[in-house]
Amino acid sequence: MKVLWLTPSYPYKADPVKGVFFKTQVSSLSSLSVDIDVLAPIPYVPWPMGIFNSKWQNYLKVSTHSAEGKVHIYRPRYISFPRENIFRTAHIFKTLAVFPYMFRKYDLLHAHFSYPEGLVAAQMSRVFSLPYVLTLHGSDVNVYAKISKKHREYFCSAIRGAETVVTVSSNLADTVYDITGVRAKVLPIGIHIIPPNLLQESSLIRSIAKGRKVVLFVGNLLKTKGVGELLDALAAINSDRIVGIFIGDGPMKDSVITSSLTEIIFLGVLQNDEVRKAMKSADVLVLPSYMEGMPTVIIEAGSALLPVIATKVGGIPEILDDSTGYLIDSLSSLEQVIKYVLENREEATEKAKVLYERIGSNYDVLHNSEYLKKIYESIVEDGKI
Numbered sequence: 507m508k509v510l511w512l513t514p515s516y517p518y519k520a521d522p523v524k525g526v527f528f529k530t531q532v533s534s535l536s537s538l539s540v541d542i543d544v545l546a547p548i549p550y551v552p553w554p555m556g557i558f559n560s561k562w563q564n565y566l567k568v569s570t571h572s573a574e575g576k577v578h579i580y581r582p583r584y585i586s587f588p589r590e591n592i593f594r595t596a597h598i599f600k601t602l603a604v605f606p607y608m609f610r611k612y613d614l615l616h617a618h619f620s621y622p623e624g625l626v627a628a629q630m631s632r633v634f635s636l637p638y639v640l641t642l643h644g645s646d647v648n649v650y651a652k653i654s655k656k657h658r659e660y661f662c663s664a665i666r667g668a669e670t671v672v673t674v675s676s677n678l679a680d681t682v683y684d685i686t687g688v689r690a691k692v693l694p695i696g697i698h699i700i701p702p703n704l705l706q707e708s709s710l711i712r713s714i715a716k717g718r719k720v721v722l723f724v725g726n727l728l729k730t731k732g733v734g735e736l737l738d739a740l741a742a743i744n745s746d747r748i749v750g751i752f753i754g755d756g757p758m759k760d761s762v763i764t765s766s767l768t769e770i771i772f773l774g775v776l777q778n779d780e781v782r783k784a785m786k787s788a789d790v791l792v793l794p795s796y797m798e799g800m801p802t803v804i805i806e807a808g809s810a811l812l813p814v815i816a817t818k819v820g821g822i823p824e825i826l827d828d829s830t831g832y833l834i835d836s837l838s839s840l841e842q843v844i845k846y847v848l849e850n851r852e853e854a855t856e857k858a859k860v861l862y863e864r865i866g867s868n869y870d871v872l873h874n875s876e877y878l879k880k881i882y883e884s885i886v887e888d889g890k891i
Contacts, residue, residue, distance in 0.1 A: 508541045512617040516546035520564035523775050527802050531695045534875040536577050544579045547603045549586035597622035608634050613886045620646040624664030637885050640668040644799025647678050662686050669885045674800040675821025694800050696871035702811045708783035718749045719848045722788035724803045727756030732794025739841040785810035790847050805869045808861035813854035830861035
């Protein structure tokens with residue numbers, strides 16, 4: 507069985523974090539003898555433009571083909587425009603980039619995100635009579651499908667054309683059903699779970715903390731991730747016994763860097779294994795998002811026995827509740843909850859242990875990949891009848 511994955515991103519040398527959860531599942535499926543090619547188109551950058559922007563420079567350096575074990579990764583270039591998903595142009599040029607690869611022999615497509623990848627898969631499915639699985643992750647449901655009537659039309663087309671629709675949380679599955687009438691299977695991607703006693707601490711975090719309590723944020727530095735509210739909460743606490751450490755990148759990077767608080771540290775993007783070590787060394791992870799699907803960062807934190815504070819949005823309540831962590835209904839309470847968790851270490855640790863057990867039962871990538879493989883086999887076998 508040969509499967510072609512269509513994704514908006516996949517890690518490469520200059521950006522080893524972007525789309526790392528795709529690589530986690532692909533590697534796991536490959537270990538289960540699923541033959542996978544990955545197609546992750548990247549923007550075309552005319553040569554002179556590369557000197558103006560580091561991200562564009564990185565695009566120029568990326569090979570159109572690479573291999574990791576038995577997995578082949580293809581990165582064809584496509585013509586990209588600012589706000590291309592909003593203006594509904596991305597699927598046109600990604601379709602042109604994907605089209606030549608469809609003449610290779612595949613049994614199944616697996617697209618991630620409803621747009622543009624889901625719509626591209628729907629178009630390729632019609633042209634090449636190839637079934638596809640579609641996984642939805644969060645913003646492609648909660649944001650994209652609600653932008654306009656046309657966006658909703660594209661969303662429904664991608665969903666209804668799929669043999670199987672998968673969502674990473676039950677909350678997303680319910681939303682998909684409300685919009686399209688299609689029942690999705692719920693299957694988080696999951697992570698490779700490392701026993702906490704085998705997980706090393708971060709020497710970098712220890713050197714920064716110098717005995718202080720560490721409040722950790724990991725993710726895209728976006729307004730919708732609650733970065734501003736977390737900075738405000740740390741400013742209100744204003745304690746020299748607490749340090750806020752931010753790992754990630756994004757539009758709010760400058761707000762973090764230029765914070766007047768000396769107890770705010772920006773580390774930028776780190777390799778996934780370094781993030782895990784940072785979690786092992788921190789005292790609490792805070793994720794004050796406005797919206798989420800099923801954030802992998804909570805799963806990773808729980809696997810490191812790190813207490814978690816997060817907002818009660820999206821799929822978060824499916825993994826975090828009063829027994830496994832600290833859910834907040836309002837960001838106005840963030841300051842008080844952070845202080846409470848840091849002052850009640852024993853209680854927070856007990857909740858983290860329950861979270862770890864829940865993750866082991868439901869978010870192990872190998873177990874979830876075995877289930878996904880069965881979905882693939884069912885679709886392919888049905889197609890042979």
